Amino acid sequence: MADAPIEIEFDNVSITLGATPVLRGLSLRVRRGETKVLLGESGAGKSVALKLAIGLLRPDQGRVIVLGEPVSTMPEAALYRLRRRIGIVFQESALFDSLTVRDNVAYRLDEEHAMDLEAIDARVRACLAAVELEEVMDKFPAELSGGMQRRVAIARALATEPEIMLFDSPTGGLDPITATNIMEQIIRLRDVNHVTSLLVTHRLQDAAMLAAYRWDAEHNALRPADGMSAHTSFLVLHDQHAVFDGSAAELHASTQPYVQHFLQI
Ligand SMILES: Nc1ncnc2c1ncn2[C@@H]1O[C@H](COP(=O)(O)OP(=O)(O)OP(=O)(O)O)[C@@H](O)[C@H]1O
Ligand SMILES: [Mg+2]
Structure with missing residues (x-):
């Protein structure tokens, strides 16, 4: 190293x-x-x-x-x-309140238009699985605990497979x-x-x-x-x-x- x-x-x-x-x-x-x-x-x-x-x-x-x-x-x-x-997890989780967990995690993938819906869905599931939160995909941030919101923020940061x-x-x-x-x-x-x-x-x-x-x-x-x-x-x-x-x-x-x-x- x-x-x-x-x-x-x-x-x-x-x-x-x-x-x-x-x-x-x-x-x-x-x-x-x-x-x-x-x-x-x-x-x-x-x-x-x-x-x-x-x-x-x-x-x-x-x-x-x-x-x-x-x-x-x-x-x-x-x-x-x-x-x-680069993936960023801000000090406050900074999730989008009006979007579901799925759409929060998919946000940057949707924005880039480079992936089809099936690929986006698979990536979102994989990122949520990495933080053990697949089951909350359809919930809104306000329905989650602070710790779960932080984990969603990590999943969102991971979505673009960042190097940093x-x-x-x-x-x-x-x-x-x-x-x-x-x-x-x-x-x-x-x-x-x-x-x-x-x-x-x-x-x-x-x-x-x-x-x-x-x-x-x-x-x-x-x-x-x-x-x-x-x-x-x-x-x-x-x-x-x-x-x-x-x-x-x-x-x-x-x-x-x-x-x-x-x-x-
Ligand atoms: N946009 C800004 N405009 C003016 N001052 C700022 C701005 N952002 C940060 N500061 C000042 O810079 C200093 C460092 O702030 P910073 O947010 O980096 O602290 P920190 O180490 O992250 O603290 P904490 O552990 O409380 O999060 C503070 O004095 C803060 O008031
Ligand atoms: Mg700080």
Whole structure:
């Protein structure tokens, strides 16, 4: 994995929003099949970083390169094409209230006109099966629990078979069992589909689970990584920059004062 191509790169990125400097000189790299976990307290700039990665925000300085494309400078039409290769699960699930689960998941497939109805239906079923939610296909978002809505949002993001996934607090506000279930599905995407991800979380349990487990495709089950690489790294945002960027072992051994404080909370 160390020599896999870099699929997400921030090079010395700075952005000020309103009068607030949010990020100053942030650099990061995520290789194919790797998950980079963004940690940091509320307001640290985690969601802003994800928005920079898909060009919803543009940096004042520095470059953002995703799948080889210069996101920070490319025209809107080219960005639109690039975004089809990226799945996004926003902090709030952001489902369309007036559409059924099926139509929410099919939304980007319908939009692209490239697939016939049967193929769309098969893809929707497969994506909902991946989050164990096929049975709610004909319901509306308001009829689902928060955790189910989050899983539908993940299914929707998966529909276009993205090479990159951006997850913003996918377990936020969920009970521990549902949260663990969602993390399990994210680990499966990483290890079976080799999806490259940037994942924001407040929960250290999520981070620990990503680092400690891998998906065993043969037995279709989660297994302890047992020293094998879990293809996960961590970045801690504080004071507008990365105070830490490295592996789980390095994170726990870090003597950086903010990292130590963050891990003790
Ligand atoms: N569109 C915007 N206009 C002005 N300021 C913004 C905008 N978006 C974000 N900010 C500011 O940027 C900073 C970082 O916001 P961001 O949403 O990235 O935080 P976060 O790390 O995702 O926090 P949380 O964990 O609460 O979701 C905050 O100070 C926020 O007020
Ligand atoms: Mg946020």
